[in-house]
Amino acid sequence: MSTTKTITVAYGDGIGPEIMESTIKILDAAKSNLRYDTIAVGEKVYNKGIKSGIEDNSWDIISKNNILLKAPITTPQGGGVKSLNVTLRKTLGLFANVRPCRAYHPFVKTKHPDMDVVVIRENEEDTYGGIEHRQTYEVYQCLKLITLPGTERIVRYAFEYAKSNGRRKVTCFTKDNIMKLTDGLFHDMFKTVAKEYPDIESENLIVDIGTARLADTPEQFDVVVMPNLYGDIVSDITAQISGSVGMVGSANIGVKTAMFEAIHGSAPDIAGQNIANPSALIQAATMMLRHIGRFTQADNIHNAWLKTLEDGVHTPDIFSEASKVKASTQDFTQAIIDRLGQKPETLSKVSTSGAFKVQIPELKISRSENKPSATQKRTLTGVDVFVYWEPDTTDLLAERLKQVTGNEFELTMITNRGTKVWPNANPETFCTDHWRCRFKSKKGKTTQFQVVDLQKRLTKHAIDIIKTENLYLFDNEPAFSAGQGE
Secondary structure: OOOOEEEEEEOOOOOHHHHHHHHHHHHHHOOOOEEEEEEOEOHHHHOOOOOOOEOHHHHHHHHHHOEEEEOOOOOOOOOOOOOHHHHHHHHOOOOEEEEEEEOOOOOOOOOOOOOEEEEEEEOOOEHHHOOEEEOOOOOEEEOOEOOHHHHHHHHHHHHHHHHHOOOOEEEEEEOOOOOOOHHHHHHHHHHHHHOOOOOOEEEEEEHHHHHHHHHHOHHHOOEEEEOHHHHHHHHHHHHHHHOOHHHOEEEEEOOOOEEEEEOOOOOHHHOOOOOOOOHHHHHHHHHHHHHOOOHHHHHHHHHHHHHHHHOOEEOHHHOOOOOOEEOOHHHHHHHHHHOOOOOOOOOOOOOOOOOOOOOOOOOOOOOOOOOHHHHOOEEEEEEEEEEEOOOOOHHHHHHHHHOOOOOOEEEEEEEEOOEEEEOOOOOOOOOOOEEEEEEEEOOOOOOHHHHHHHHHHHHHOOOEEEEEEEEEEEOOEEOOOOOEOO
16 A cells, blocks of 8 residues: 655646536545645736735745645736746746646547547747837737756656657647747757657747648657747647546646646636536646656546546536436546446556656756867857837848947947848838847957946937847857848
């Protein structure tokens, strides 16, 4: 008999308490030998004026137990409030989001009866850093941050997941035909790491055509890995075409702590009506059990859930002509408990007993002795100065800038929304009040002091500087994007 394991539980908002009660009843009936520390998160905490959505002492409880089973929460709309889901993932270092999306044909409606896809999403970076600014009257900015170690870790995890779960192929989705540095890094890292797993097929697709193919023929895919924003969108699409977003659980994996949750929202419109489908949270709970090594209990619950679907006991959201019993939340829960120890006959039974937990990969590139900071030469070669300027006076802006470049710099380009508008502007290019002015060193390299002196001269000549971005060469290769049309 396994020793008692204490986990942290958050009942959440909306239908959260109902589906969490169902899940815990099933965990206990399966003799999972768990003890529960309950914390409050979400709406009740926000209503106390705590903008993070979580109380300080809850962090200590989560860190003590290292496992969080969380029901959906409601994030208030409006400024000043951050998503608690994102806060939890980033604060706890939960770098990998894992969402298995499988069809349950013919018992749950789907156009893709053979699909069995796992979406692995980078969970901490990309635009989800939430670093945004309003910079001018017309222009708002959101920063996309992709890091070398963050990319290496998620790509390695995807291959380790495939290896541990007997998967045949890993596909990477990026948009590096446009974002050549950030998504280019993700693609390059994928190709590099893939070479270490010769027994696993690998491929990269541009995210737009990749998503189209995934939605059309998901049986061509196995494990799919991608940056955060794409992964958020694609995993919901994949879940929905498998049968229902309400059927898919999610694991958020970190080095020390892991969080398990349903991928759907809190659905306050049906809260308290005893009609919510607890399947997604149940699926998340089985993922949790496997994470802590309780494969027998996980398989027992999973197979009982599959048998319940086979027997046509369905909650209203998936009820169809293939269904036999329109079950309430409580009835569906009891049906699963009644089938513990049984296995499905049509759907493939689950057997993971004796399997190994997916290993958290070591960083072999970004944290090795040969990491870029130890091997690459970094040279400051210029600066992009972003300025506020009214859009109908581009030539005047260029003349004003050229007057103050000094002996060290040359004004080489002005762009608006990324498109080159000087020199040789196209009159059809639409402009706003936000301009990128590129100054390059005449000598090929410059200093921080010279960059600051340039900014001082610009300010003295009534140039309204919004921000600057230094231009670097790494081993003499430009590490900055060209302008559209340059």
